[in-house]
Amino acid sequence: MGLMCKEMLGSDCIIQIEQYHDWWFDNAVEFLGYLLERLDVDVVWNGGISFEPLDEDKVERLIEEIERLVGFKLKYQTKEKKTDQIVETNRAYLPTMHKGKYVSFLALKLNEKQKNSEKAIEIRREIINEITGILSQENTNRKKVCNLCGNTANKLFQVSQTTYPVVTGSLKSQCGVRKMESDYQCCALCAFLGSIEWLDxxxxxxxxxxxxxxxxxxxxxxxxxxxxxxxxxxxxxxxxxxxxxxxxxxxxxxxxxxxxxxxxxxxxxxxxxxxxxxxxxxxxxxxxxxxxxxxxxxxxxxxxxxxxxxxxxxxxxxxxxxxxxxxxxxxxxxxxxxxxxxxxxxxxxxxxxxxxxxxxxxxxxxxxxxxxxxxxxxxxxxxxxxxxxxxxxxxxxxxxxxxxxxx
Ligand SMILES: [Zn+2]
Incomplete structure (x- = not known):
C-alpha cells in the first residue's frame, strides 16, 4: 500500500502508488491517475498507478488544475432571495472550509488582491514543493508511521473529515457523549489523495x-x-x-x-x-x-x-x-x-x-x-x-x- 519507488533496470525510478482497497482512497488514486493522464503523463494501471516522476512544470500544472476544480466543484451560483442577485455560494456538503483554507492544505482561499501578493506566491511555492516531494519520493530516513497506509514519513498530518469523510471529528465536542477524541495521523500522500477526492x-x-x-x-x-x-x-x-x-x-x-x-x-x-x-x-x-x-x-x-x-x-x-x-x-x-x-x-x-x-x-x-x-x-x-x-x-x-x- 502507499507509495513506492521502483528501480527499473538501469533507467530512472518510477513512482508507484498502490491501491488501498478502500472505497474513498481507491477512487482518489484513480482520480489522481485521471488528472495525470490529462497532463499527458503516461499512467500504468496495475493494482494502483505508476508513472515517471513529475518535473516542476507538470506539478505546477497539476496544482493549477486542482485550483481550478476547487472553484468549479466547490462553489455554485444561486439567486439570493432577499436581493434577487446572483451570488456565489459554497457547496454545503463539502467539509472544505477549514481555517480559511479549501480542501485542507492544498489551496488557499485568496481574493484577487491577495493572489499576487508575495506571501501567496511563497505559499504556492511551498505547496508545489510539498507535492513534488510526495510525487518524487526524494525523502529518505523516514521515522514516523502513517495510520492510513502504514508507510513511513517525516511529517504527519492529522486525519480530518477532509482527508477521510467518516473519520470521527477532531474536536472533543464533536465526538459523542464520551468525548473520546480520535487522533489519527497520516502521511502527506494520504492527506493529498484524501483532499483531492472531494473534487472527483x-x-x-x-x-x-x-x-x-x-x-x-x-x-x-x-x-x-x-x-x-x-x-x-x-x-x-x-x-x-x-x-x-x-x-x-x-x-x-x-x-x-x-x-x-x-x-x-x-x-x-x-x-x-x-x-x-x-x-x-x-x-x-x-x-x-x-x-x-x-x-x-x-x-x-x-x-x-x-x-x-x-x-x-x-x-x-x-x-x-x-x-x-x-x-x-x-x-x-x-x-x-x-x-x-x-x-x-x-x-x-x-x-x-x-x-x-x-x-x-x-x-x-x-x-x-x-x-x-x-x-x-x-x-x-x-x-x-x-x-x-x-x-x-x-x-x-x-x-x-x-x-x-x-x-
Ligand atoms: Zn499514508
Missing part, C-alpha cells in the same frame, strides 16, 4: 429542504476497471446547483423540464437511466456495488456528527435492460408520482414530505428488486394517497415483475 466526479444530489446531501462512489476492486467505468461516468455528469445527474420531466402537455432527485436510490436509478441512454456498450460497464455517503447539515459540526455510509449492492443489475427497453422507471414513472390529499386541510409540508418519501420507497424497491418496499409507497398515510400515471405503472409492473416470469 461523483454522482451527487442534495435535498435542500432538510440539508441532506447524497454522494455515490462506485466500488470496483480492480483499479483499471474502476478507471474505465469512471471515464464513462464523467461523460454523463452535468454539474448543476443541486445535482449532477439530471433527468428530463415531460408533462402531459408535452412540456419538458429538468428534474433532480432528492434521495440516493432515485439518484442511482436516474444515473442508470442516463447510462442506458448515452452509452452504446451499456452492459459491459455496469457497476452493481456502490457506496453512499450521506452528509446532513450545513455547518461543519453537523457534517462531522451526521455523516453516514451505506453499502448498496444492486441485485441482478442486468434485469434493468429489460425494463429500460420498455420505460425509464424514474423519468417516466417515479418523478411523475405525487402524494395527493384525500381530504381538505392537509398541509403543504406533509404533501411534500410524503411525495419525497414515496419516491424514495419506489426507487429503492426498483433498485433493490424488492416489491414489498416498492408497494409501501401505495399505503394511504396522513390522509394522502399516491397518485401515479396509470399506464406507466402497468408497464413497469409488467416488465419488472411479469415479463421474465417472476410472477
Amino acid at each position: 466526479d461523483m454522482p451527487f444530489a442534495c435535498d435542500h429542504a432538510n440539508f441532506t446531501h447524497y454522494l455515490l462512489f462506485p466500488k470496483i476492486e480492480e483499479l483499471g476497471e474502476l478507471h474505465t467505468f469512471k471515464k464513462e461516468l464523467r461523460e454523463l455528469l452535468t454539474t448543476k446547483p443541486y445535482s449532477n445527474v439530471i433527468s428530463i420531466f415531460k408533462s402531459a402537455q408535452g412540456e419538458k423540464r429538468e428534474v433532480y432527485t432528492k434521495d440516493e436510490y432515485s439518484l442511482l436509478l436516474s444515473l442508470l437511466e442516463r447510462m442506458w441512454d448515452k452509452i452504446d456498450q451499456y452492459e459491459s460497464i455496469l457497476c452493481d456495488r456502490w457506496i453512499r455517503l450521506k452528509i446532513k447539515g450545513m455547518e461543519a459540526k453537523y457534517q462531522t456528527k451526521y455523516s453516514y455510509l451505506e453499502d448498496i449492492h444492486i441485485p441482478h443489475i442486468k434485469r434493468f435492460k429489460n425494463i429500460f427497453e420498455e420505460l425509464l422507471p424514474y423519468s417516466d414513472f417515479v418523478s411523475h408520482s405525487f402524494a395527493s390529499p384525500l381530504k381538505k386541510g392537509v398541509s403543504r409540508e406533509i404533501i411534500q414530505r410524503l411525495t419525497k418519501e414515496n419516491q424514495y420507497l419506489m426507487s429503492k424497491g426498483i433498485i433493490m428488486d424488492d416489491f414489498k418496499t416498492f408497494s409501501k409507497a401505495f399505503q394511504i398515510r396522513q390522509n394522502c394517497r399516491l397518485s401515479t400515471p396509470k399506464d406507466a405503472l402497468n408497464h413497469l409492473i409488467y416488465t419488472w415483475r411479469c415479463k421474465d416470469g417472476t410472477i
